Amino acid sequence: MFNFQHSILKATDWVKWLLPFYLLTLLPLTAAAQDARRTKSGIIIIGEGDSVRAVEPFNGTFERGMAYANAANTYYQTFEGRVHVYCMVIPTAVALYCPNQYSMWTKDEYASVKRLFHQLNDSVKAVDLFDIMARHADEEIYSRTDHHWASLGAFYAAQEFARVAGVPFKGLNHYDKHVINNYVGTMYRFSRDAAVKNAPERFTWYVPRDVKYTTTYIKYKLGRDKKTVVSESAPEQGRFFFEYEDGNSAAYMTFMHGDLNTTTVKTSTKNGRRLLILKDSYGNALPGFLFFSFEEIHVVDCRYFTRNMIDYVYRYGISDILFANNAGHAYTAATAESYMRYLEQ
Numbered sequence: 057m058f059n060f061q062h063s064i065l066k067a068t069d070w071v072k073w074l075l076p077f078y079l080l081t082l083l084p085l086t087a088a089a090q091d092a093r094r095t096k097s098g099i100i101i102i103g104e105g106d107s108v109r110a111v112e113p114f115n116g117t118f119e120r121g122m123a124y125a126n127a128a129n130t131y132y133q134t135f136e137g138r139v140h141v142y143c144m145v146i147p148t149a150v151a152l153y154c155p156n157q158y159s160m161w162t163k164d165e166y167a168s169v170k171r172l173f174h175q176l177n178d179s180v181k182a183v184d185l186f187d188i189m190a191r192h193a194d195e196e197i198y199s200r201t202d203h204h205w206a207s208l209g210a211f212y213a214a215q216e217f218a219r220v221a222g223v224p225f226k227g228l229n230h231y232d233k234h235v236i237n238n239y240v241g242t243m244y245r246f247s248r249d250a251a252v253k254n255a256p257e258r259f260t261w262y263v264p265r266d267v268k269y270t271t272t273y274i275k276y277k278l279g280r281d282k283k284t285v286v287s288e289s290a291p292e293q294g295r296f297f298f299e300y301e302d303g304n305s306a307a308y309m310t311f312m313h314g315d316l317n318t319t320t321v322k323t324s325t326k327n328g329r330r331l332l333i334l335k336d337s338y339g340n341a342l343p344g345f346l347f348f349s350f351e352e353i354h355v356v357d358c359r360y361f362t363r364n365m366i367d368y369v370y371r372y373g374i375s376d377i378l379f380a381n382n383a384g385h386a387y388t389a390a391t392a393e394s395y396m397r398y399l400e401q
Contacts, residue, residue, distance in 0.1 A: 092158045099247040100161055102153060108255040109200040110243035111150040113162035116387025121168055123392035125175040128379050132180050134399060135369060139377055143176055144183035144217060145169045146205065146338050146382040149198040152189055165383050172386070183217050183378070200257050202241020204308050205382075207261045210341035214349075217342075221376060223329055223349040230348070231262035238303040245305075259307040263297055267347045268324035271296040273317045276360045285360055296321060296344060311340040312355065318363075319355040320372075323347045332374045334358060334395060339380040350376070356398075358391045365398040 092102045102109045125143070132141040151165040166186055173182040189197060189209065197209030211228065218225035239259040244252040275289040296319075300307045312319050315337050330352040333339055336359075343353045354372060356365075358381060369377070385391045 090155050092155050092161075094161060095247045095249055097247060098161075099243065099249070100150065100154060100158065101247065101249055101251060102155060104251065106255050107200070108251045109149070109153055110247050110249065110252045111153055112148060112203055112246070112384065114148060114150055114165040114168070114383055114387075115163055116165070116168050116383060118168070118171065120387045120389050120392070121172040122175055123389060124379075124381070124386045125172050127392040127395040128180050129175075129177040130396065130399070131377055131379075132177055134366065135377075137179065139369060139374055140181070140221065141179070142181045142183050142217065142220060142376070142378045143173070144185065144213065144378060144380045145172060145386045146213065146380065147186055147189050148203075148383050149205070151186070151383070152193050152198070168387070169383060181220050183213070183220050185213050185216060188212050188216050196258070196260065199239075199241055199243075199259070199308075201239065201243050201252050201255060202308060203243055203246065204241070204338060205341065206259075207341050207344075210338075211262065211345050214342050214345035217378065218346065218349050221329075221349075221378075223327070223346075224325070225345075226264070226348040228262060230266060231264050234261050234263065234299075235259070236261075236300055236302055236304065236307045239307050240303075240305055241308065242305075256303075259300075259310075261297070261310050261341075262344065264344065264347050269296065269347050270322050271312075272320045272322075273312075275317045276362075278316070278360075283359070285362055288362060291320075308337070308340070311344060315340070315357045316360060318357075318361060319343075319353075321347065321353040321355075323351060323353070325349065325351050327351055329376060330354070330372060330374050331376045331378060332356065332369065332372075333378050333380050335380045336382060336385040336391070338382040338385075342380055358385065358394050361394075361398055362401075363398075364401055365395075 090103050100111050128143040150162050196206050198205045215225055236259040238256040240256050272291050272293050276285045277287045279286040298310055298313050329350045331350040332354045334356050
């Protein structure tokens with residue numbers, strides 16, 4: 057329940073706060089009439105046949121959300137207003153597709169994120185995606201068989217971010233479309249539910265045209281615990297997009313080949329704007345839609361980074377910092393803790 061000791065909304069704020077609730081009631085889905093069930097692992101399986109969808113429940117707490125908001129506020133204060141800071145909490149599929157009659161299986165992600173945004177410093181700009189995703193919910197913006205969103209969802213998010221940041225943005229007519237067929241992602245492994253395995257989908261991704269770019273990686277190697285970085289490579293150039301064959305369950309690694317790196321993309325867009333994206337794996341799909349928008353894009357994962365963030369920002373002349381985590385990660389204590397540690401390590 058919302059604690060009014062934390063904040064009191066003005067009457068006009070209530071209108072803005074409640075409007076997306078109305079938008080969510082307009083979802084062009086039959087989700088409310090669909091049947092659903094839970095696996096032993098807690099994964100929610102919605103529908104049946106070729107359209108079955110598996111989603112993870114949201115379990116965020118108020119305190120963890122406030123820690124994430126505090127991290128964004130601290131970054132703005134650390135750079136003394138010389139860097140624009142944005143906070144994007146990416147909705148997960150459960151917020152859009154869980155049938156209403158099974159809402160007790162997940163916490164209210166929408167309300168939780170709205171509370172988080174209300175705790176941001178006035179100078180930290182929220183990138184609110186809930187109404188955007190709701191308007192496009194009948195499109196392939198989330199994978200049915202994987203816990204990630206789809207590339208099209210990242211496109212709409214990047215478009216909204218570009219609007220908030222005041223940078224140019226190109227439509228999908230400036231991209232080449234690629235499709236991987238017979239894709240079954242992580243949700244079969246998470247759920248072990250045969251219905252997910254038997255409902256493969258398309259994995260669609262987009263490569264920008266008419267913009268030049270080079271991609272440089274610092275690659276990390278993890279220790280036995282699969283969490284701690286024990287070594288890193290010298291900077292080396294590589295591809296941004298990696299191609300996978302039909303049926304490959306790792307297709308989401310199309311973008312930057314996954315998370316175990318810090319990535320720098322230099323583009324032919326010369327506007328002096330240099331973006332740093334602080335992200336989990338959801339954020340991997342965002343940079344490819346921003347090559348027309350920023351001169352440079354730096355991508356840092358919330359789990360793997362070995363430098364001092366203050367030195368990094370000033371060394372590379374970062375002008376904009378985007379926190380871009382899915383709601384599950386934004387409400388995980390380790391995410392905010394990592395971002396705070398990056399300022400001091």
